[in-house]
Amino acid sequence: MRIPEQKIDEIRQSANIVDIISTHVQLKKRGKNFVGLCPFHTEKTGSFVVSEDKQIYRCFGCGSGGNIFKFLMDYKNISFIEAVQEIADFIGYQLKFEDNNKGEDDVLEVLYEINLTAARFFTDTLYKSNDGEIAREYLKKRNIKPQVQKSFGLGFAPSGWNNFYDHAVANKLDLEKTKLLGLIDKNDSGKFYDKYRGRVIFPIFSPNGRVIAFGGRILENSDNAAKYLNSPENPIYLKRKSLYGLFHSKEEIRKLDKAILVEGYLDLISLFQNGVKNVVASSGTSLTEEQVQLLSRFTKNIIVLFDSDEAGQKAALRSIEILIKSDFDVKVALLPKGEDPDSYIQKNGKEVFDDFLSKSQNFLEFRLRIFEERGMLSDPNEATKVIRETVRIIALVSDKIKQGLLITTLAKKFNLREKMLESELIDYINKQSDQKKPLKETSSTSSFGKLELKNNRDKSSTAQTEKELIRLLFSGDNEIVSAILHDIEPADFTSIIFKELSRIVVENYEDGLIAPAHLIEQINDSELKDYVFNLLFNEEEISPRWSELSHNGEIKKDKIEYAIDHIRKFKVVRFNEQLHELNKKIGETTDSQAIYELLKSIKDMEEEKRRLMSNSKNNNEI
Numbered sequence: 001m002r003i004p005e006q007k008i009d010e011i012r013q014s015a016n017i018v019d020i021i022s023t024h025v026q027l028k029k030r031g032k033n034f035v036g037l038c039p040f041h042t043e044k045t046g047s048f049v050v051s052e053d054k055q056i057y058r059c060f061g062c063g064s065g066g067n068i069f070k071f072l073m074d075y076k077n078i079s080f081i082e083a084v085q086e087i088a089d090f091i092g093y094q095l096k097f098e099d100n101n102k103g104e105d106d107v108l109e110v111l112y113e114i115n116l117t118a119a120r121f122f123t124d125t126l127y128k129s130n131d132g133e134i135a136r137e138y139l140k141k142r143n144i145k146p147q148v149q150k151s152f153g154l155g156f157a158p159s160g161w162n163n164f165y166d167h168a169v170a171n172k173l174d175l176e177k178t179k180l181l182g183l184i185d186k187n188d189s190g191k192f193y194d195k196y197r198g199r200v201i202f203p204i205f206s207p208n209g210r211v212i213a214f215g216g217r218i219l220e221n222s223d224n225a226a227k228y229l230n231s232p233e234n235p236i237y238l239k240r241k242s243l244y245g246l247f248h249s250k251e252e253i254r255k256l257d258k259a260i261l262v263e264g265y266l267d268l269i270s271l272f273q274n275g276v277k278n279v280v281a282s283s284g285t286s287l288t289e290e291q292v293q294l295l296s297r298f299t300k301n302i303i304v305l306f307d308s309d310e311a312g313q314k315a316a317l318r319s320i321e322i323l324i325k326s327d328f329d330v331k332v333a334l335l336p337k338g339e340d341p342d343s344y345i346q347k348n349g350k351e352v353f354d355d356f357l358s359k360s361q362n363f364l365e366f367r368l369r370i371f372e373e374r375g376m377l378s379d380p381n382e383a384t385k386v387i388r389e390t391v392r393i394i395a396l397v398s399d400k401i402k403q404g405l406l407i408t409t410l411a412k413k414f415n416l417r418e419k420m421l422e423s424e425l426i427d428y429i430n431k432q433s434d435q436k437k438p439l440k441e442t443s444s445t446s447s448f449g450k451l452e453l454k455n456n457r458d459k460s461s462t463a464q465t466e467k468e469l470i471r472l473l474f475s476g477d478n479e480i481v482s483a484i485l486h487d488i489e490p491a492d493f494t495s496i497i498f499k500e501l502s503r504i505v506v507e508n509y510e511d512g513l514i515a516p517a518h519l520i521e522q523i524n525d526s527e528l529k530d531y532v533f534n535l536l537f538n539e540e541e542i543s544p545r546w547s548e549l550s551h552n553g554e555i556k557k558d559k560i561e562y563a564i565d566h567i568r569k570f571k572v573v574r575f576n577e578q579l580h581e582l583n584k585k586i587g588e589t590t591d592s593q594a595i596y597e598l599l600k601s602i603k604d605m606e607e608e609k610r611r612l613m614s615n616s617k618n619n620n621e622i
């Protein structure tokens with residue numbers, strides 16, 4: 001389904017962010033904003049601020065923020081379209097979908113329907129049929145309580161080649177689509193047959209609870225059948241983007257601000273049943289960046305809990321790297337030999353399990369232990385490799401203090417000079433940043449270094465004027481934005497950040513979309529987004545006069561005048577800079593012809609500058 005941008009903007013403008021958020025979070029008025037306890041991280045004092053005039057929110061604790069759609073998406077874990085729909089419902093807006101895309105949306109709906117029919121068939125078979133007995137016995141042996149079986153939607157696919165196929169035909173399911181979902185397949189003679197036979201079925205849910213795929217575990221040992229059979233990728237199931245169990249565990253993960261990552265379906269279900277409910281499983285694939293991205297909506301703290309066999313160790317090492325890259329705080333717990341999370345918690349109970357988890361190691365200790373056990377640290381060549389590789393991973397840690405502490409630990413462990421490891425680290429970081437693509441002005445996904453943003457906090461008058469103009473560009477006032485864009489182009493700004501931000505405004509201005517609540521969601525780079533949030537929420541700090549004007553809702557003319565004043569200041573500063581450059585060149589050259597040319601340019605410029613100044617005086621008098 002595709003909803004036109006303008007319509008989305010209309011819906012956003014008709015709803016009040018304070019009304020929507022206060023149905024979920026208790027808000028108190030403070031100044032012109034509203035403040036409450038952040039629903040996205042645990043806190044005792046409110047750092048969650050909602051701005052009614054800008055229609056955006058921001059948590060100064062965990063950094064989440066955005067417009068009304070972003071809030072619902074994150075709070076309820078729903079898609080953008082679902083959020084738009086929900087707000088449309090809230091304000092009683094009739095959403096009509098564009099016809100040309102309706103078809104595509106219907107196809108997805110049909111796929112969800114087929115999965116749901118299949119899921120019901122498998123559960124019915126598990127509980128109501130004689131065929132299901134063997135699976136009921138199996139689950140009983142695994143100690144999974146009926147109630148938990150039901151809440152995870154477990155089922156059974158009987159052996160035989162056409163049990164589900166017959167059911168699909170009887171229910172008039174679209175067979176080609178059913179095949180696309182991996183539930184049935186076609187043999188050489190063109191006959192359909194069941195893909196899942198004699199398997200316990202674990203439905204895989206999307207974060208908001210729809211069945212998107214199935215995992216099936218074989219019950220009877222058979223040489224030519226894989227132990228697990230998983231749905232193939234299809235339009236509603238992208239393996240690398242889904243995490244098993246998240247639908248069930250997301251609330252607890254958010255509450256505890258911590259997740260436990262396990263490998264298998266049964267590990268997760270068993271922990272869940274024993275009261276450990278903040279678990280997800282990456283089952284069927286090694287952890288991907290997209291899965292980590294998904295999880296980061298709920299927490300950035302994770303304990304990787306894998307088997308201690310070699311496969312488990314390998315998977316843990318690989319996962320650590322992906323998690324650290326995404327700024328997670330990573331701990332690792334390896335179970336005693338021969339145990340998996342399921343067997344361990346069933347044997348020992350929750351208390352012992354919690355105690356075991358509390359002793360998990362940070363990723364550095366874990367890595368070194370693994371390599372030590374493999375005897376790699378006693379061989380100088382191997383040890384060097386391990387140290388280099390570890391420094392490479394430490395380089396991924398974004399928190400500089402943490403990075404320093406990890407280097408210290410590593411140095412101590414090998415009795416090395418810390419300075420040496422530090423320079424290795426810096427070399428590595430520099431090499432990395434050289435490899436990054438040069439920043440293109442037109443790219444909206446470019447990544448802006450912290451350094452650049454820090455430089456931008458300088459107090460020079462150019463920087464301050466430019467910053468103020470950017471803030472005005474995000475004011476949502478059409479007259480002001482028009483005035484600035486009439487005189488100043490993105491390329492005129494000196495800093496690459498301001499170039500990029502003004503470019504985003506220009507692009508959206510052309511479509512008539514300049515509300516801050518719209519613009520903020522058009523910024524892809526997270527640091528850049530943070531920068532704008534701070535700009536929008538700290539306006540008092542920046543310009544006492546502007547805030548006075550907005551507070552009292554004073555005469556519009558004053559605001560325009562204020563903006564024009566800054567446009568002029570900006571242009572004058574740029575002229576002065578150029579004049580300075582020209583004067584410097586005069587001092588450096590001895591060629592009289594060149595000096596003559598330079599003096600002529602200076603004269604032209606000063607005239608231009610005078611004209612600008614007098615224009616602005618006239619403007620002020622009108």
Ligand SMILES: [Zn+2]
Nearest residue numbers: 038041059062
């Ligand atoms: Zn927060």
